[in-house]
Amino acid sequence: MLDYLEMDLWSPYLVGAGIGILEVLAFLLSEKPIGCSTAFSRTSGMIEKAVRGPRVREKAYYRKFEPVVDWEVMLVAGIVIGAFLSAGLSGSFRPETVPAMWAARFGPEPFLRIAAAFVGGALLGLGARWAGGCTSGHGISGTLQLAASSWLAVACFFIGGIATAMILFGAGV
Amino acid sequence: MEVMNSMLEDLRSNGRVQLVIGLFIGVGFGFLLQKGGVTRYEVIVGQLLLADFTVFKVMASAVITGMIGVHLLKSLGLASLHPKPGSFGSSALGGLIFGVGFALLGYCPGTIAGAVGQGSIDALVGGFCGVLLGAGLFAGIYPRLEEKVLRRGEFGDVTLPEILGMNSWLVVIPAVLVLIGLLLWIEEMGL
Numbered sequence: 001m002l003d004y005l006e007m008d009l010w011s012p013y014l015v016g017a018g019i020g021i022l023e024v025l026a027f028l029l030s031e032k033p034i035g036c037s038t039a040f041s042r043t044s045g046m047i048e049k050a051v052r053g054p055r056v057r058e059k060a061y062y063r064k065f066e067p068v069v070d071w072e073v074m075l076v077a078g079i080v081i082g083a084f085l086s087a088g089l090s091g092s093f094r095p096e097t098v099p100a101m102w103a104a105r106f107g108p109e110p111f112l113r114i115a116a117a118f119v120g121g122a123l124l125g126l127g128a129r130w131a132g133g134c135t136s137g138h139g140i141s142g143t144l145q146l147a148a149s150s151w152l153a154v155a156c157f158f159i160g161g162i163a164t165a166m167i168l169f170g171a172g173v
Numbered sequence: 174m175e176v177m178n179s180m181l182e183d184l185r186s187n188g189r190v191q192l193v194i195g196l197f198i199g200v201g202f203g204f205l206l207q208k209g210g211v212t213r214y215e216v217i218v219g220q221l222l223l224a225d226f227t228v229f230k231v232m233a234s235a236v237i238t239g240m241i242g243v244h245l246l247k248s249l250g251l252a253s254l255h256p257k258p259g260s261f262g263s264s265a266l267g268g269l270i271f272g273v274g275f276a277l278l279g280y281c282p283g284t285i286a287g288a289v290g291q292g293s294i295d296a297l298v299g300g301f302c303g304v305l306l307g308a309g310l311f312a313g314i315y316p317r318l319e320e321k322v323l324r325r326g327e328f329g330d331v332t333l334p335e336i337l338g339m340n341s342w343l344v345v346i347p348a349v350l351v352l353i354g355l356l357l358w359i360e361e362m363g364l
Contacts (some may be wrong), residue, residue, distance in 0.1 A: 007208070012230035013356075015209035019231065020238025022201050027243050027252040029194050031185050034202065036283040037308070044309035060357075061312035071195035076286045078199020079206065079332035083290030086207035097294040099214035099279065114299040116277055121285070121303020123274030123311070128282055129265025130318070132257050135281040138264075140232055142257055144239040146333040146344055149259020153268040158221070160272020165221035168276060 008090045023141060030071060033145065035137030037128035039076040042067050044125075105169055131156070174250060176363035181251065203287045206231075212287035214295070219278050226364045233352045242347050254332065261326030278303070 019034075026034050045067025047057040056062060087093035098113045106112055128134040130155045133142060139157065142150020185189060205295035209231045219225030246252040262269045275281055279298050280288050285304065311318075334344045 008292055009210050010205075010208040012187075012227050013234045015205045016231040016234025016236075017238045018205045018320045019202065019235035020240075020242060022205070023239035024242035024246065024274050025234065026198055028181070029184060030191055030198075031181075031255075032254060032349055033255055033261070034198065036281075036286070038278075040282060040304050040308040041312060044305045045312060047305065048309060052187075053178050053181035059312055059315075069192070071191055072185075074192045075199035075202070076283075078196040079203030079283060079286035080290040081196075082203025082205075083207035083212055083287035084203075085200070085290075087291035090208075090299035091294050095292045095294055097298075099293075099295065101215045101218060102279070102295075113295050117253040117279075117295040117299025118303040118306075120274045120277030120279070121300040122307035123270055123303075124278055124282065124300075125274070125304035125307025125309075126311050127267050127269070127271030127274055128304075129267070129305070129308050129313050129315075130262050131271055132259070134271065134283065135275075136283040137280075138257065138268075140235050140239065144236045145196075145254045145256050146240070146258030146341070146348065147254075147259070148328060148331050148333060148336060149257045149264045151333070152259060152261075153264040153271075157270025157272045157275060159273040161221045161275040162223065164273045164276035167220055169218070169222055 005086075005089045006091075008092055019140065020144075023144060032071060033137065033141030034075065035072060035133060035141055036076055036079070037125070037134040037137060039070075039072040040125055041065050041129055042070060042073055054155050126161075177251065198300065200285070203290055206284055206287040207291055212280070212284045212291055212293075214293070218279050224364075226359050229359065230352070230356060233356055237349050237352050240345055240349060245339055247341070256330045258330040258334050259328055260313070260324060262322040262324060265326075266322065274303075274307070284321065 023034055026032050042065055045056060045062045048165065049067055057067065084093065097110045098108055102113050133140065133153060135157060137149040138153040143154055183334060206212050211228055211231055214332065216227050220228035243252065247254060280296055280300055282304060285296045285300050288299060334341045337344065
């Protein structure tokens with residue numbers, strides 16, 4: 001058993017089936033699909049509230065998604081812990097600022113990578129809330145419910161993603 | 174079934190227990206994402222370059238398993254579906270913006286949390302702050318955006334079986350078979 005937990009990688013099919021079971025548990029125990037991006041809205045709202053005061057709560061969007069710690073915020077916190085446990089058990093935990101593939105294409109400058117990650121992250125956060133979900137909420141939870149919105153959104157995630165990656169790394173890499 | 178439903182009702186309405194359940198499901202999710210390798214920049218960008226199909230394999234097998242399981246819960250009366258509402262202005266346009274960020278960052282909102290857990294500093298310092306900014310920005314422009322863009326081409330929280338006017342299982346079974354076929358084809362191609 002421990003050997004298995006210490007492995008660096010598991011079969012993607014096993015991992016996927018496990019995530020599917022977690023979805024079933026989420027529906028059964030919490031009557032909720034797994035999703036990650038509203039947690040970022042709520043956290044962003046909590047930070048803004050701490051800086052600018054309680055009137056932030058009055059924003060139309062935060063009346064819809066109140067800036068408090070909820071199920072999804074706990075889920076995202078849990079993801080950090082779970083990934084830390086997995087990486088720790090397999091000995092693959094290591095601080096890394098510039099992924100090798102990025103360095104090979106754009107050089108080892110940490111600043112450039114951090115800046116790109118920041119801009120990419122901002123577009124990701126904006127797009128996720130714009131579309132009403134992310135790769136988990138739409139990509140897995142929504143498609144498995146056969147929601148029309150999710151199938152359209154996930155197609156667009158990959159159209160936008162594939163086009164951008166091809167431009168960044170040159171098509172046919 | 175009624176005893177089961179009232180037990181579930183108690184569980185689902187207990188706020189503090191729900192937070193703990195959310196945390197535990199998150200721990201499991203993060204553990205699996207990291208073991209699947211999808212918290213790595215190379216794996217996600219490799220998928221977007223159509224060179225490494227790990228992300229697709231993980232997502233498709235999660236969808237296959239979850240689709241069968243969740244529809245079983247629904248048929249047994251133990252859970253109901255929660256499809257998100259959609260529109261072309263929201264799902265399609267937002268999806269494309271998300272895609273650009275996805276490729277530039279190399280993580281998504283779930284896997285970025287996993288990347289932080291495995292020590293990726295670009296995910297923590299750059300990406301995490303960026304996602305918070307982007308989500309906050311959206312909250313700021315939401316009132317104007319909702320009126321002008323998000324409602325364009327609205328189609329609501331409809332599901333494919335509802336559109337087709339069919340029993341869910343008549344869509345679930347073919348969808349599962351198509352996904353299994355795609356996975357077999359990808360393996361055949363050696364991707």
